[in-house]
Structures are given as structure tokens and as C-alpha cells.
Amino acid sequence: MTKMGRAAVMTAQKKDLEFIEYPLPEVEKGCILVKITCCTICGSDVHSWLGHRPAPVPIILGHEIVGKIVELGRGVTHDSADRSLRVGDRVTWTIMDNCGKCYYCRDKGLPMKCQNLKKYGHDSCETPPHFKGGFAEYCYITPGTCVFKVPDSLTDEEVAPANCALGTVIAAWEAAEVKPFENVLIQGAGALGFYASALASHYGCRKIIVTDILDHRLDFIKRFGATDTINVRNMKDDEIVDAIKSLTDDHGVDCAMEVAGVPGLIPLGLKCLRIGGRFVEVGCAFPGADFTYDACDIIFRRLTIRGIHNYDARHLKAGLDLLEMRQKDFPFREIVTHRISLDDINKGLRIAESGEAVRVAVIM
Ligand SMILES: [Zn+2]
Ligand SMILES: [Zn+2]
Structure with missing residues (x-):
């Protein structure tokens, strides 16, 4: 049988x-x-x-x-x-x-x-x-x-x-070419964010900055090596960019990763990069995740955007x-x-x- x-x-x-x-x-x-x-x-x-x-x-x-x-x-x-x-x-x-x-x-x-x-x-x-x-x-x-x-x-x-989740985050930091002592931004304190933070810490990053709208998630991610967390719930984009710059000697982060799955976070993450910074998009893995951005900024500030799926x-x-x-x-x-x-x-x-x-x- x-x-x-x-x-x-x-x-x-x-x-x-x-x-x-x-x-x-x-x-x-x-x-x-x-x-x-x-x-x-x-x-x-x-x-x-x-x-x-x-x-x-x-x-x-x-x-x-x-x-x-x-x-x-x-x-x-x-x-x-x-x-x-x-x-x-x-x-x-x-x-x-x-x-x-x-x-x-x-x-x-x-x-x-x-x-x-x-x-x-x-x-x-x-x-x-x-x-x-x-x-x-x-x-x-x-x-x-x-x-x-x-x-x-x-x-x-x-x-x-x-x-x-973890395999994808490893592929994503690799795509962003994260190096020791760099400053990184992680947008989203969910499972992907926890792994991204732990890995950035493992790689020897200097500032591991995480944004989210939930305090308990931001508290939890500190245990995964996040050095600075920002609850962005009531903050305007310009204020968030300023906060990130103030943590990075006014330059902006070397790398940013979006793992919240919110399309509107992509332009914000790009603005938080230093000149020559790299952005890796992971979270918006569903159709219709449109965003608008001034291409001139990508050119003048020599930004790189990579998409990582699996x-x-x-x-x-x-x-x-x-x-x-x-x-x-x-x-x-x-x-x-x-x-x-x-x-x-x-x-x-x-x-x-x-x-x-x-x-x-x-x-x-
Ligand atoms: Zn999955
Ligand atoms: Zn094949």
C-alpha cells in the first residue's frame, strides 16, 4: 500500500x-x-x-x-x-x-x-x-x-x-560590498533587519543604524548589534536624514538596506547615503512598489542601487x-x-x- x-x-x-x-x-x-x-x-x-x-x-x-x-x-x-x-x-x-x-x-x-x-x-x-x-x-x-x-x-x-531571510540578507550585504568600519543603515527592524544587523556587526561595521516605527522592535535589534536606533514614526524625511548625518560625521552612511517592504523608504534611504554610497533593496518583493527619485542626485552623488531577490x-x-x-x-x-x-x-x-x-x- x-x-x-x-x-x-x-x-x-x-x-x-x-x-x-x-x-x-x-x-x-x-x-x-x-x-x-x-x-x-x-x-x-x-x-x-x-x-x-x-x-x-x-x-x-x-x-x-x-x-x-x-x-x-x-x-x-x-x-x-x-x-x-x-x-x-x-x-x-x-x-x-x-x-x-x-x-x-x-x-x-x-x-x-x-x-x-x-x-x-x-x-x-x-x-x-x-x-x-x-x-x-x-x-x-x-x-x-x-x-x-x-x-x-x-x-x-x-x-x-x-x-x-538570512540567506537573502547575506546576499544583500555582499551585493552592497559592506566593509569593516563602514557605517550602515538598516530600514526595518523585522526578521530581515535582525539578521542584517547581526551580520553588519559580525563584519565589523562601525555604526549600525536602524530605523523602524515600533519601539519594542528597536529595543530588540540592539541585541543583534545595532549601535543606534531611531523611531521614525513622527519624523519628517528631512529630520531623519539629518539624524543619520549627525551619527556619521555629517557624511551619511556607506550602505543602506531596505527590509521593511515600504516603497517610500527607498528615496529616504538613498538620501541617507554618503557620496558614492550603495543602496540594496530587499523588502519590496511585490509588484506595484513604485517610487520616484531625482536621477540627478544618483549621478552627482555617484550612488549605486542593487536589487536582491533570493x-x-x-x-x-x-x-x-x-x-x-x-x-x-x-x-x-x-x-x-x-x-x-x-x-x-x-x-x-x-x-x-x-x-x-x-x-x-x-x-x-
Ligand atoms: Zn521567504
Ligand atoms: Zn538554470
């Missing part, structure tokens, strides 16, 4: 997820079947559920996943850090399966934009192997995915957000290394603020939507 597994499936946007049982796939060459132990709810899961961004249906959402290996397909002996893999090992893996052969994979160093891209939690689950997302008992990992064994010292809840396997590996190296220095363990079972996934999505949680973890 075929073994079945449960999944919480989105069949229409804004509708409660439905529980559906699918047959577990036969594990083919190069593939891995994982029993999911934890999946954190990412902001983009909520955006997909609410219809703010397109998603095929039916779909198993959830891409910040950790689990235990149930079965290894033929030929799978090691993870992407060359460590041996066995049934029962705890693993996480890249958000994408990419082909390694197309124009973007092979020639342009952009595997996350592979022309044959598959993404966990982003593709329809209608056809076998069905288990392509995190809000389920199992996940089927296909050969173009980079898998990493999880260090024993890290909890599932610490590791799960590495798969999207990451490469090395960024996920670096994220796991960061968690392991600095887990005593930064409260990564407290980023998950709410825990629910798979049965309560709809409740979990509502908590995530309400903004009261930093990360909601679905514990299987």
Missing part, C-alpha cells in the same frame, strides 16, 4: 488552507525524501496567501524548512559541504532547485534566476511528487537543490529562517555558519515568537499577517 502524507494546501487566495493527503513519491536517483520538523512562515507566504503576489494553485506554501532525512535516492551520499549524509540526519536546503546549465546558471552567476527554476513553496502541488512546500509532513528534494546538514548545536527554529547556495551555507559562530552573541533563538502545529496553520497565517509575530514556526 502506498504511504500517504498530509499537506496544508492553498486552493484559492485568501481562503483557509485545506488538508489534503497525497501519496509519498518513490524516491528517485539524486532525490531525498525529508520528514519536515519545522517550517517558519515567511512574509512572502503571507503575501501569496493574501493575493499580493501571484501564486499557482493548488500550492503547498512554506519555504523556510528544516527536516530529517527519511530516504536517500540513489547516488546521494554527501551534502553540498561534502559531509556524508545518512537517513535520520537533520538538513535544510536552498529555496530553489536550479538546472546549472542554462544562461543564468552557467554564464551569469544567477542560479536563483535559472530558466528552469523550481522553488519550494512556490510551485503548484497538483502533480507528483506533490510535496514541494513546507506546510506539510514531508518534502521531496530534487537533484538541483543544495542540501546542508544542520549542526547539532542549532535548534530547528534557529535554522529554518536561514533558508530565506540567494545562492553559498549564502545559505554562510548563514548556517553565522548562526553557529555567533549563537551566543545574538538572540537568534528568539526570532521565532510563536509556535503552532500543522493543524493550526490557518491560525498561524493570521498571526503572521497581524504583524504581532516576528516569525511563526510550524512545528511538526
Whole structure:
């Protein structure tokens, strides 16, 4: 008899997820079947559920996943850090399966934009192997995915957000070419902001300035290495720029990262840069995030703007290394603020939507 597994499936946007049982796939060459132990709810899961961004249906959402290996397909002996893999090992893996052969994979160093891209939690689950997302008992990992064994010292809840939030932030600071002793601005004190602050601190940045509108989030981010926080709720843009300049010898910051997902923060962040400063946009990963800016300022002040969406396997590996190296220095363990079972996934999505949680973890 075929073994079945449960999944919480989105069949229409804004509708409660439905529980559906699918047959577990036969594990083919190069593939891995994982029993999911934890999946954190990412902001983009909520955006997909609410219809703010397109998603095929039916779909198993959830891409910040950790689990235990149930079965290894033929030929799978090691993870992407060359460590041996066995049934029962705890693993996480890249958000994408990419082909390694197309124009973007092979020639342009952009595997996350592979022309044959598959993404966990982003593709329809209608056809076998069905288990392509995190809000389920199992996940089927296909050969173009980079898998990493999880260090024993890290909890599932610490590791799960590495798969999207932390990996992306590592790619973003890399794109901004952050260097030791530089001054940085982080716009937004949510999960991405916490990781961005911890990483800037790890890299040896001098001033790590964070803006947000919630005091408790700004207090919390100080524990991730933020040196200066500003509650901008009742401040005009000019006042914010002045405040940032006064913290940076009147120059402005070397780098800024927008992780709040508010388009209006982009012009403000650009104004906070020093001459020659670099801006990296991460938060507004949804259509219609328009902003206006005077191109003359970009030219005269020699500014750079980079967009970062997802990451490469090395960024996920670096994220796991960061968690392991600095887990005593930064409260990564407290980023998950709410825990629910798979049965309560709809409740979990509502908590995530309400903004009261930093990360909601679905514990299987
Ligand atoms: Zn995500
Ligand atoms: Zn490709």
C-alpha cells in the first residue's frame, strides 16, 4: 500500500488552507525524501496567501524548512559541504532547485534566476511528487537543490529562517560590498533587519543604524548589534536624514538596506547615503512598489542601487555558519515568537499577517 502524507494546501487566495493527503513519491536517483520538523512562515507566504503576489494553485506554501532525512535516492551520499549524509540526519536546503546549465546558471552567476527554476513553496502541488512546500509532513528534494546538514548545536527554529531571510540578507550585504568600519543603515527592524544587523556587526561595521516605527522592535535589534536606533514614526524625511548625518560625521552612511517592504523608504534611504554610497533593496518583493527619485542626485552623488531577490547556495551555507559562530552573541533563538502545529496553520497565517509575530514556526 502506498504511504500517504498530509499537506496544508492553498486552493484559492485568501481562503483557509485545506488538508489534503497525497501519496509519498518513490524516491528517485539524486532525490531525498525529508520528514519536515519545522517550517517558519515567511512574509512572502503571507503575501501569496493574501493575493499580493501571484501564486499557482493548488500550492503547498512554506519555504523556510528544516527536516530529517527519511530516504536517500540513489547516488546521494554527501551534502553540498561534502559531509556524508545518512537517513535520520537533520538538513535544510536552498529555496530553489536550479538546472546549472542554462544562461543564468552557467554564464551569469544567477542560479536563483535559472530558466528552469523550481522553488519550494512556490510551485503548484497538483502533480507528483506533490510535496514541494513546507506546510506539510514531508518534502521531496530534487537533484538541483543544495542540501546542508544542520549542526547539532542549532535548534530547528534557529535554522529554518536561514533558508530565506538570512540567506537573502547575506546576499544583500555582499551585493552592497559592506566593509569593516563602514557605517550602515538598516530600514526595518523585522526578521530581515535582525539578521542584517547581526551580520553588519559580525563584519565589523562601525555604526549600525536602524530605523523602524515600533519601539519594542528597536529595543530588540540592539541585541543583534545595532549601535543606534531611531523611531521614525513622527519624523519628517528631512529630520531623519539629518539624524543619520549627525551619527556619521555629517557624511551619511556607506550602505543602506531596505527590509521593511515600504516603497517610500527607498528615496529616504538613498538620501541617507554618503557620496558614492550603495543602496540594496530587499523588502519590496511585490509588484506595484513604485517610487520616484531625482536621477540627478544618483549621478552627482555617484550612488549605486542593487536589487536582491533570493540567494545562492553559498549564502545559505554562510548563514548556517553565522548562526553557529555567533549563537551566543545574538538572540537568534528568539526570532521565532510563536509556535503552532500543522493543524493550526490557518491560525498561524493570521498571526503572521497581524504583524504581532516576528516569525511563526510550524512545528511538526
Ligand atoms: Zn521567504
Ligand atoms: Zn538554470
